[in-house]
Amino acid sequence: MxxxxxxxxxxxxxxxxxxxxxxxxxLVRVRSASLRRKKSSKTSHALLLPMVSPxxxxxxxxxxxxxxxxxxxxxxxxxxxxxxxxxxxxxxxxADSLAFISLLEEKLMPALIYTFWVEPKNFVEVTRRxxxxxxxxxxxxxxxxxxxxxxxxxxxxxxxxEHLEAGEELEKELYRDAAECMNLLSQRLxxxxxxxxxxxxxxxxxxxxHLAPILKCKLPNGKLQQHxxxxxxxxxxxxxxxxxxxxRDGREPSAQKAPAAPExxxxxxxxxxxxxxxxxxxxxxxxxxxYALLTxxxxxxxxxxxxxxxxxxxxxxxxxxxxxxx
Amino acid sequence: xxxxxxGKIPFIHVGNQVVSELxxxxxxxxxxxxxxxxxxxxxxxxxMKAYMELVYNMLLTSELFVQWCxxxxxxxxxxxxxxxxxxxxxGNILAYQKQWEVRRKxxxxxxxxxxxxxxxxxxNQCCQALSQRLxxxxxxxNKQATELDALVFGHLFTILTTRLTSTELAERVKSxxxxxxxxxxxxxxxxxDKKLMKD
Numbered sequence: 001m002x003x004x005x006x007x008x009x010x011x012x013x014x015x016x017x018x019x020x021x022x023x024x025x026x027l028v029r030v031r032s033a034s035l036r037r038k039k040s041s042k043t044s045h046a047l048l049l050p051m052v053s054p055x056x057x058x059x060x061x062x063x064x065x066x067x068x069x070x071x072x073x074x075x076x077x078x079x080x081x082x083x084x085x086x087x088x089x090x091x092x093x094x095a096d097s098l099a100f101i102s103l104l105e106e107k108l109m110p111a112l113i114y115t116f117w118v119e120p121k122n123f124v125e126v127t128r129r130x131x132x133x134x135x136x137x138x139x140x141x142x143x144x145x146x147x148x149x150x151x152x153x154x155x156x157x158x159x160x161x162e163h164l165e166a167g168e169e170l171e172k173e174l175y176r177d178a179a180e181c182m183n184l185l186s187q188r189l190x191x192x193x194x195x196x197x198x199x200x201x202x203x204x205x206x207x208x209x210h211l212a213p214i215l216k217c218k219l220p221n222g223k224l225q226q227h228x229x230x231x232x233x234x235x236x237x238x239x240x241x242x243x244x245x246x247x248r249d250g251r252e253p254s255a256q257k258a259p260a261a262p263e264x265x266x267x268x269x270x271x272x273x274x275x276x277x278x279x280x281x282x283x284x285x286x287x288x289x290x291y292a293l294l295t296x297x298x299x300x301x302x303x304x305x306x307x308x309x310x311x312x313x314x315x316x317x318x319x320x321x322x323x324x325x326x
Numbered sequence: 327x328x329x330x331x332x333g334k335i336p337f338i339h340v341g342n343q344v345v346s347e348l349x350x351x352x353x354x355x356x357x358x359x360x361x362x363x364x365x366x367x368x369x370x371x372x373x374m375k376a377y378m379e380l381v382y383n384m385l386l387t388s389e390l391f392v393q394w395c396x397x398x399x400x401x402x403x404x405x406x407x408x409x410x411x412x413x414x415x416x417g418n419i420l421a422y423q424k425q426w427e428v429r430r431k432x433x434x435x436x437x438x439x440x441x442x443x444x445x446x447x448x449x450n451q452c453c454q455a456l457s458q459r460l461x462x463x464x465x466x467x468n469k470q471a472t473e474l475d476a477l478v479f480g481h482l483f484t485i486l487t488t489r490l491t492s493t494e495l496a497e498r499v500k501s502x503x504x505x506x507x508x509x510x511x512x513x514x515x516x517x518x519d520k521k522l523m524k525d
Contacts, residue, residue: 070436070439072436091454092459094458095454095455096373098384098451098452098455099380099459100376102376103380105379106379106382107379154435157435180375184371184372185372187368187369187371187372188369188373
């Protein structure tokens with residue numbers, strides 16, 4: 001086979017390999033299938049690539065230099081490359097998979113979108129801050145906001161209500177649907193390790209991708225997390241998958257993988273901070289200078305350096321006297 | 327007689343209450359003591375809910391896609407039908423608005439880039455899943471009809487009997503013989519005084 005395909009995902013945090021649901025789904029599929037085939041797969045955590053817009057991660061760049069962006073397209077492509085986790089499933093189990101995936105997307109995903117992107121406290125304190133910290137300057141100023149409006153529009157279209165806004169009523173409804181969905185998943189999982197048999201299938205990947213962020217991320221408004229933690233078999237299911245396929249991330253919550261792309265996690269924060277400090281110092285200096293020039297405290301006359309020293313003295317004294325009076 | 331609803335059909339009118347959409351209607355009838363799925367155990371109820379979502383997710387979305395995102399169908403059938411109760415130009419405006427709304431929704435859920443072939447394939451997959459689940463049983467669960475049977479019947483019947491520019495969608499459904507006989511059986515059992523389906 002030619003050069004491996006490259007998968008670009010959002011980074012991870014809070015003990016997860018990635019913070020985005022779609023990325024997690026694809027990662028689990030790739031990991032479980034490649035472990036089975038004992039083949040290595042190349043995954044890069046990219047903060048920002050010029051050709052891949054950040055709203056559309058995960059993205060797979062194939063060896064034909066084509067970029068696929070929808071999780072379902074990526075999974076179909078992987079399946080063609082024989083990265084298939086589902087050939088052990090019977091036809092009925094395949095049908096059940098499809099049904100439960102639909103259940104997840106209809107009942108749980110809206111609540112996920114709400115809790116991470118629409119609920120005001122959660123968005124401001126956690127989501128926006130995280131994405132802003134993990135993006136390059138100057139995109140971190142407006143991109144999280146743009147992602148939020150896209151997610152809000154998606155939620156509005158999903159619910160069929162153009163004027164949906166964050167609020168208690170909506171929250172109650174969405175969380176109730178999500179709780180019901182989690183209960184149903186818990187009932188279906190029972191005491192098994194995975195949903196079908198002894199190895200994960202695509203349904204396991206989807207369930208993990210949706211539940212893991214809820215389980216691991218500490219949000220100010222954490223009602224979903226409370227409910228999920230009360231369902232032991234689902235929490236164990238998530239921890240199990242983490243341990244099996246992402247042992248490094250599971251053990252150290254703040255560890256970052258060092259990817260091929262040079263824009264790796266923590267390292268960027270330091271130069272960015274320094275750059276910001278330098279820029280703000282420069283700006284402050286420039287502001288003071290221009291104020292001084294404008295008010296005439298400092299005047300520049302070409303070729304006469306003494307002029308810079310003498311006239312300011314009486315003017316300065318004059319200024320001080322005025323300040324003393326005023 | 328004009329009945330003002332919240333804009334969503336189907337709805338039922340009981341006393342002075344109006345309840346619309348399938349989910350709330352089911353809950354309402356359950357609260358009144360009539361439920362079709364009481365005899366199911368927890369795992370079966372989970373499966374039933376999941377399959378209902380599958381139908382909403384795939385069949386309903388595919389129907390909308392074929393009606394509104396395929397230019398031929400939209401122009402020849404959906405728009406004229408949608409604008410027929412209104413006079414020109416209001417009908418045209420509303421029809422285009424509806425089409426635009428549906429297309430936006432498709433984009434939001436990731437179906438915007440799909441071709442008609444891909445959508446037919448999705449319908450095929452969905453029907454295959456339903457056919458697998460049904461097997462040789464008379465209904466999806468036990469020997470009794472549940473909400474899932476009602477939902478599946480409604481959608482499949484619509485697909486089989488709605489006239490579109492191409493019969494491919496109906497053909498795909500018909501290729502699953504157990505689904506076809508399921509529809510006929512339900513029609514005969516519950517709608518025997520009215521012949522709904524032409525052979």
